[in-house]
Amino acid sequence: MPDFSFKVTGYDPFSRARTGIISTPHGKIETPGFIPVGTQATVKSLTPKELKGLGIPMFFVNTYHIYLRPGTDVIARFGGLHKFMGWDAPVITDSGGFQVFSLNRKKYVNTAISEFAVLDREKFTRNGTLKGRSDGVFPDDYRPVGELVRIDRDGVSFTSHWDGTEHRFTPEISMSVQNILGSDIMIAFDECAPYPTTREYSAAAVGRTHSWLTRSIAAWEKNNVRRKNKPYQALYGVVQGSTFKDQRIESAKFVSAAHTDGIAIGGVSVGESKKEMENVLSWCMPNLPEDKPRHLLGVGEIDDIFTLVRHGIDTFDCVQPTRLARMGHLFVNNQIIKSNNQKQKWTIDINKTEYKYDTKPLDRRCSCYTCRNFSRSYLHHLFRVRELLAYRLATIHNLCFVTRLLAEIRKAISRGSLGQLERAWLKSQ
């Protein structure tokens, strides 16, 4: 079985952008590459077959969610996520830490919100808190989960958002769980500090992250020996440090020096502005080795993509394309937006009445199944009457849009025309 490797195949002469190929036991990923999120072992509404048809090379599964449901004992029966999900291409899992620390930021979580955010959107803010319910009265299916995360030097204890049971993650546990999941790329256990945070708290979290990285590597190496007849699992260390330049640089250097297959940048998705994201990347990236792939965790809104690529990010995962799709916010180029008098960038809201009679495809130049077969009017109808097909057709389109953009970016880098593509892309903003 092939091990993990990364080969840089080209550089943009005017930025840190580069093309490359990540090889894993389950297949290759061309970089820069967008990695959709399949939180609960499914990219919401789509089959593996459709994902392959869209050119999705790998997807991201959240260890925390799988650990709780269906549980690692279920995944163990299948020998890993690939067989469980019916997906034979690469899979990346996180350490579980990010979701655990996120619990601290959500006062109330609906057990169904992650699946049906679109249904509940009038009741919820985008990060899962209930709107306008300061009276303290919550329906039965919302349970308090805030402040139920206890961090110590060794790891973190937390309460399940499903059933209130108590659990604990440490670097060793996270590695064992990811070993059972059998992902091609694992992420070391780290602490993602909340945003905003103090310099002091962030420094302490960076300290824990580095000590946990050392322990993650030790556990991973030990497990690799035991797993020797199973497919190799790569490990990425995580750079933290919030928005503090010195901490980010220190963390980038520490993680670069560690013995891992790749490097992830964490803590950029938790609330910083676009400007702060660019700052963080400009501090971290020059301090990372050229020969390891770099993954940006949880970032990749449509208007971030050129920025992160220019800074030398190779892969990034983001829920935005699929989540916006389920809300009816569909990616189109700016000419289409202008002709429809909409003000958003990159997306039109298909729920709007102006699409009721619109017999045109969403984007006549798009070759996705949705655009080849259906009109804006039909999509508008499906969203207005909340038909299940709506979420599918929208997800197919948004994923097609992003993967096509990344393919164009790879081609432009190899031709030295990335700047040109970006200007053309942003022109009509």
Added chain:
Amino acid sequence: MPDFSFKVTGYDPFSRARTGIISTPHGKIETPGFIPVGTQATVKSLTPKELKGLGIPMFFVNTYHIYLRPGTDVIARFGGLHKFMGWDAPVITDSGGFQVFSLNRKKYVNTAISEFAVLDREKFTRNGTLKGRSDGVFPDDYRPVGELVRIDRDGVSFTSHWDGTEHRFTPEISMSVQNILGSDIMIAFDECAPYPTTREYSAAAVGRTHSWLTRSIAAWEKNNVRRKNKPYQALYGVVQGSTFKDQRIESAKFVSAAHTDGIAIGGVSVGESKKEMENVLSWCMPNLPEDKPRHLLGVGEIDDIFTLVRHGIDTFDCVQPTRLARMGHLFVNNQIIKSNNQKQKWTIDINKTEYKYDTKPLDRRCSCYTCRNFSRSYLHHLFRVRELLAYRLATIHNLCFVTRLLAEIRKAISRGSLGQLERAWLKSQ
């Protein structure tokens, strides 16, 4: 463009069962054939491509729902439902009457229930009323619609279950609406009496149904002249008469004598027992002409299928296979049910904990996409965490199961072995 025709291709020597081919401008339907329901211009969760892959020859769209949302003015822009839905095979529409009369039976309707019944199943009874809310307190999104239907000799006035607006259907309006929808098979406007009902009320409803049939035919013939360059739309008259033998026979004779392309049996789905259904069929079927196709409206639960086929039904529509799928009730043969110690007939409930670790496919002899690629454990997981993919994979399987059964039935009829197939099928009950 070819017109409508029906050809009987074979008879079962021991019953009224027969095989045949219905030809429409958009394609052929082999009979006996199961017709899934796509109430709101979509068979919930599936694409037209998937439906074709499953061998679905035609689907049923509810005129009432389309008339209200998106509205006939939208469908008119597309020249009919086929283009709107991206479906180039045959479509059958009802008259709109059944849904209108059904409003009288539902005190409260959630605007989302038809799409997400599965989500709300703890709150709702199966016919859409709220459970255990006798206090008269209803959430905002449930609106009273009961007793808002007013029937007169000329037609029926009703209140939209979406927005409370007032509407009216008459035979002429129903025909015009179905002309706009452009379905291959239209249903004449009829009154479906509630169940149970009195002999007197049923007789009055049959009287209206017959007078409305005459008017439906007149409107249809007039419209056909106007529509002469468009694809031909066939018309089926409807036999009513509740559970009263004399009324059913009278109605069967009246409708048989009328100038229509086919005959539908109505009022069988509204609450009669299986025994009463068989009675109704035994009264009606001998009084119908052999050369017209017969459609049974809204009936076709898995254990009805052999009965209705034996009585000579050619096509039937039923929401059961798709609705049960979205609840996680999946069709399997009785051997599988027995080996899993379940008591239901034909279905297993994949939500049950016993499937949590079950790495086997749902039915190893089934060739559907779901059974070829996924385990019971994965389906159980998707249902338990309410992932959108659950409803799709389940719908694919249940439709595959029913269409395969119908294909076996057609083969058995042509070989004279229908009785044998039925006995084998029912053996382990």
